[in-house]
Amino acid sequence: MTHSLTALNGGTTSVSDEDLSALRAEMRGAVLLPGDGGYEAARTVWNGMIDRRPGLVLQPLGTSDIKAAVEFAARHGLLISMQGGGHQIGGLAVAEGALLVDMSRMRHVHVEPEARTVRVGAGCLLGDIDRECQRHGLAFPTGINSTTGIAGLTLGGGFGWITRKHGMTVDNLLSAEIVTADGAILTISPEDHPDLFWACTGGGGNFGVVSSFEFRLHPVGPEILSGLLVHPLDDGPELLRKYREISTSAPDELTVWTVMRKAPPLPFIPEDWHGREVMIFAVCYCGDMAEGEKTVAELRALGNPIADVIGPHPYIGWQAAFDPLLTPGLRNYWKSQDFLDLTEETIGHLLDAARNLPDDQTEIVLPHLGGAMARVSPDATAFPQRAAHFTMNLHTRWEDPAKDEACIGWARALSDTVASQSAGSVYVNFMPEDEAGRIGGAYGVNLDRLRRVKTQYDPGNLFRVNHNIRPETVARAAE
Secondary structure (H helix, E strand, O other): OEEEEEEOOOOEEEEEHHHHHHHHHHOOOEEEOOOOOOHHHHHOOOOOOOOOOOOEEEEOOOHHHHHHHHHHHHHHOEOEEEEOOOOOOOOOOOOOOOEEEEOOOOOOEEEEOOOOEEEEEOOOEHHHHHHHHHOOOEEOOOOOOOOOEHHHHHHHOOOOOOHHHHOOOHHHEEEEEEEOOOOOEEEEOOOOOHHHHHHOOOOOOOOOEEEEEEEEOEEOOOEEEEEEEEEEHHHHHHHHHHHHHHHHHOOOOEEEEEEEEEOOOOOOOOHHHOOOEEEEEEEEEOOOHHHHHHHHHHHHOOOOOOEEOOEEEEHHHHHOOOHHHOOOOOEEEEEEEEEOOOOHHHHHHHHHHHOOOOOOOOEEEEOEEOHHHHHOOOOOOOOOOOOOEEEEEEEEEEOOHHHHHHHHHHHHHHHHHHHHHOOOOOOHHHOOOOOHHHHHHHHHHHHHHHHHHHHHHOOOOOOOOOOOOOOHHHHHHHO
16 A cells, blocks of 8 residues: 655655554654644644645654654655644644654653753653753743743744843754754754754754754743733823833843733733723843843833733743734734834834734733844854844734635734834744745745755755755756
8 A cells, every 4th residue: 555645846745554664663753644643633733724735744753763764755755744833823833744743742851950040852842841940949941831832942043031031942052963864863062963953943944854953041030020011002102102211221130021811811801901902011131130120110100001910920820921822723813023222113013903802812012132143253153133123913812714715814904014114034934835035034044054954954845844044066056
């Protein structure tokens, strides 16, 4: 019996039962076909709009399994995709008919508290890592949703609540183990295969399959000063102007993100405000608690907040605080722009859009980045946008498929409207699948070097189910 899979060239090819038996004998992990137990769970990703059926799912238990998977795909000319946490907005973890390498069983976390380092498996979710590291009062910068996968976050750059103090996720990456297109197992670091290591600090999954990462840790927690300030959206113009001023002069320990949405039915928000447009300041101070109280006083004094729930919270809890608003299974479409400043024109457009949200679960999120991450040269990592900036992320989110056109149209319209005021850059982890034309904006001055590294380590573009950086050989052939 043979099984049809999507080929690397876009057609189809087949593998036999004998081929699969040999692969099973080589791997410790699972080899799953459609209909097998575990197949449906493995192919399901966070974004409910993505419904793709891979032809074969491999679930490695170690690096040798990953090597077997890569060599099997190369030998049979198969399209291959990789899944960590499955949060990538475009669903690029899975491709129709392809070979899916699902890392979800590689969730080991090993902390070295004296050295302040941690080694994590590529299938780890952020919550896995936070729990282990916080047992020692340590952390490194990651994202804001505990079910996000560390692999995709890191390979795209990675930022969150403590980035202004301790840099981006990639700024804390010490080494990684990776399987390249030729099946080689390499340990990469600034000293070993430095070009490949550099490419993996923001260049996405273009260069191989990473099995594990080693990060530098910092003393954080176990409690931090954090919480929310909820205001009426009608007070938005003045609040955003003040937010712009406070952000510009904020110490590295302070991070404030702005969220514009309809108020969710949270217990600390008065019931008569549920479902009404609000502006929320999400606040995190990762330094001395008393100093933090003084630092956030100016922000807390603004306007007439509906709710103020800033106080000491466990770091682990704050890292997962937004999980209820980012549950899997809903339909999602994101658009993103970077702004070096919030001009009056930009503020006006954002507020107008926030008054016309297409769904109660849609939100405009405005993180402010700077501090330590802005003191790194743009070419030091593959992630290039190192100037202090605001990143607009349109979390367009809904449940009813009948609303697809309206929700996607709203996001595209707002993004197009503010594009002329933006920096022209974009965070690759916030890009939907239909933005292949923005690769230049994602990688900027680093794109040519990334193409050279891609050409060296993946000249046949085996790893292409991503926001693809085509090797020079493939790019020339397509011209």
